[in-house]
Amino acid sequence: MDAAQDLAGLVQPDRVHKSVYTDPAIFELEMARIFGRAWVYVGHDSQIPNAGDYHQALIGRESVFMVRAPDGAVHVLFNRCPHKGSKLVAFPDGNAGKFLRCPFHGWSFRCDGGLHSVPARAGYDGTAFDEANPDFSIRRVPRQASYRGFVFASLAADGEDLEMFLGGIRTSIDNFCDRAPQGEVEVAGGVFRVWQHSNWKIFFENLNDTSHPMVTHESSVNAARAEYKSLPAGGPMPFKLHIIEGNGEPYEFWDKLEMVGYDRGHSFMGAIFKPPTDPVSLAHIETLKAAYGEARTQEILQIQRHNSIIYPSCSPHTSFQQLRVIRPIAVDRTLVEIYTFRLKGAPPEVFQRAVVYANVVNSPSSNVMPDDIEVYNRAHEGLQTDGGDWVSLHRDAGRDRAIPGGFTANGLSELPMRNQFRAWAEYMSAGEGR
Amino acid sequence: MSGLLAEVSAFLFHEARLLDARRWHEWLELFTPDGMYWAPLTHDQPDPVNHVSLFYEDALLRDVRARRLEERRAWSQQPVTQAARIVGNIIVLSAQDDVVVVGSTFHMLEWRRQEHRMLGGQYTHTLRRSGEGWRIALKRIDLINREGVQDTLETFL
Numbered sequence: 001m002d003a004a005q006d007l008a009g010l011v012q013p014d015r016v017h018k019s020v021y022t023d024p025a026i027f028e029l030e031m032a033r034i035f036g037r038a039w040v041y042v043g044h045d046s047q048i049p050n051a052g053d054y055h056q057a058l059i060g061r062e063s064v065f066m067v068r069a070p071d072g073a074v075h076v077l078f079n080r081c082p083h084k085g086s087k088l089v090a091f092p093d094g095n096a097g098k099f100l101r102c103p104f105h106g107w108s109f110r111c112d113g114g115l116h117s118v119p120a121r122a123g124y125d126g127t128a129f130d131e132a133n134p135d136f137s138i139r140r141v142p143r144q145a146s147y148r149g150f151v152f153a154s155l156a157a158d159g160e161d162l163e164m165f166l167g168g169i170r171t172s173i174d175n176f177c178d179r180a181p182q183g184e185v186e187v188a189g190g191v192f193r194v195w196q197h198s199n200w201k202i203f204f205e206n207l208n209d210t211s212h213p214m215v216t217h218e219s220s221v222n223a224a225r226a227e228y229k230s231l232p233a234g235g236p237m238p239f240k241l242h243i244i245e246g247n248g249e250p251y252e253f254w255d256k257l258e259m260v261g262y263d264r265g266h267s268f269m270g271a272i273f274k275p276p277t278d279p280v281s282l283a284h285i286e287t288l289k290a291a292y293g294e295a296r297t298q299e300i301l302q303i304q305r306h307n308s309i310i311y312p313s314c315s316p317h318t319s320f321q322q323l324r325v326i327r328p329i330a331v332d333r334t335l336v337e338i339y340t341f342r343l344k345g346a347p348p349e350v351f352q353r354a355v356v357y358a359n360v361v362n363s364p365s366s367n368v369m370p371d372d373i374e375v376y377n378r379a380h381e382g383l384q385t386d387g388g389d390w391v392s393l394h395r396d397a398g399r400d401r402a403i404p405g406g407f408t409a410n411g412l413s414e415l416p417m418r419n420q421f422r423a424w425a426e427y428m429s430a431g432e433g434r
Numbered sequence: 435m436s437g438l439l440a441e442v443s444a445f446l447f448h449e450a451r452l453l454d455a456r457r458w459h460e461w462l463e464l465f466t467p468d469g470m471y472w473a474p475l476t477h478d479q480p481d482p483v484n485h486v487s488l489f490y491e492d493a494l495l496r497d498v499r500a501r502r503l504e505e506r507r508a509w510s511q512q513p514v515t516q517a518a519r520i521v522g523n524i525i526v527l528s529a530q531d532d533v534v535v536v537g538s539t540f541h542m543l544e545w546r547r548q549e550h551r552m553l554g555g556q557y558t559h560t561l562r563r564s565g566e567g568w569r570i571a572l573k574r575i576d577l578i579n580r581e582g583v584q585d586t587l588e589t590f591l
């Protein structure tokens with residue numbers, strides 16, 4: 001295909017060519033130039049509390065895992081034995097024991113990847129085999145770094161550091177953690193894993209797409225409203241209905257939300273701050289005040305955000321303690337993982353509410369997500385027709401306002417999509433990432 | 435077949451027929467008012483409150499799901515999911531007064547958008563006697579692939 005030769009022409013300020021979603025050759029280039037270079041989320045520190053604990057992840061095509069060493073350090077390693085290539089760890093999460101032992105011929109490795117021992121060692125005497133040569137150890141992912149417990153890694157040996165990469169979207173990770181009275185969060189309560197039969201960028205764009213909820217989610221909004229009407233009149237809407245029904249807010253509501261895009265494709269959409277009155281929130285606020293005092297607590301709660309986007313690998317929802325991790329598998333296949341987090345020091349009901357939110361809104365078995373996945377599928381299928389060559393990003397185009405490190409706009413603006421493609425074009429045009 | 439086993443077997447077959455026919459509202463009435471519908475996500479899941487589940491639905495949420503499945507603009511139900519369930523290996527696990535726990539194995543074939551898919555696992559029904567018949571106090575579904583990567587699950591299992 002020639003599109004890969006002419007990447008610059010595929011992304012224009014207010015529209016993109018359909019091939020960026022459908023062309024396998026472009027997907028290959030994305031693997032090298034975006035996922036071969038960017039900082040990609042691996043997992044959270046809390047998933048591997050004990051020595052030997054590991055958590056598997058994908059960086060582009062690369063199967064990697066992070067593992068906790070006896071000295072407490074976290075190492076991000078390729079899941080490949082240097083002997084004959086066998087994958088070393090099998091479960092999404094597990095414990096490797098004292099050493100990582102390969103299931104094929106029993107070479108074993110320290111948790112930093114260094115070779116520990118090989119069976120029948122004498123056979124290697126006088127050969128080029130050399131313990132000190134890194135070729136005989138598990139290869140480390142070139143760069144790793146963590147921000148407030150969120151571990152990222154990069155396949156590129158050089159590049160900006162993690163904090164530079166995150167830029168303004170650090171404020172979303174900060175607010176996620178600051179909402180914990182102890183200032184820390186931990187992964188808890190299991191993980192949903194779901195297939196999307198569509199290009200990974202379709203999901204990323206949807207995360208801050210404020211003009212889809214009332215249309216895509218009409219079925220669940222109507223069902224929740226009908227259910228509320230069937231309840232005894234005058235009562236407050238139950239939380240479980242409220243979080244479904246919220247998608248039905250009118251366009252004026254969404255347009256008032258703050259929309260902010262940062263360099264590297266990151267963005268967030270704000271939420272309208274209404275002082276909460278429900279008992280779970282009030283109990284949570286009491287624990288925050290005890291930890292931080294009144295003024296700081298108000299400062300933390302004033303920051304209210306729906307989905308934030310950390311392009312190109314994850315999306316935190318800070319006020320309901322969710323993190324969605326996005327892994328492109330093929331041009332038309334995307335794996336999404338949905339994690340819930342506990343705010344350390346907050347009442348248990350706050351975490352239980354995060355579990356309800358995940359079940360009712362974010363899960364593959366919810367009443368909400370199936371309609372999302374259906375429209376992503378239809379978009380991916382429709383884009384492959386000859387019915388048109390371009391995807392429109394015109395809503396409020398040309399009206400983005402510059403702020404330090406990015407842009408801001410009204411809530412219905414398609415700024416986040418334009419912002420993602422600005423980063424996409426930078427990554428893709430800068431040549432090979434490694 | 436003992437009287438009780440025959441009775442609960444007939445109940446499970448009837449339930450499966452209602453679901454196959456998408457007669458959601460009749461199916462909802464099979465539950466006690468505080469009855470729960472639970473499909474754990476993992477094999478060793480300790481509880482449904484501190485861990486996410488594929489389904490953990492009370493009467494309110496079951497009602498919402500049934501309503502949504504019949505909405506004209508439920509995009510992912512265009513066309514609707516068709517299904518056929520087989521329930522077998524039915525065994526009474528415990529029986530006390532008017533509460534009986536019934537284990538079974540199910541096999542479910544689903545079709546939508548030119549795609550067939552196979553689902554299967556174990557059902558565990560906690561049934562409470564009510565008048566002449568039975569009501570579901572807890573229907574637990576353990577899908578064999580519950581820890582895998584899921585495609586969407588929309589209808590009741």
Ligand code: FES
Nearest residue numbers: 081083084102105
């Ligand atoms: S492949 Fe790992 S020890 Fe041989």
Ligand SMILES: [Fe+2]
Nearest residue numbers: 212213216372
């Ligand atoms: Fe949506």
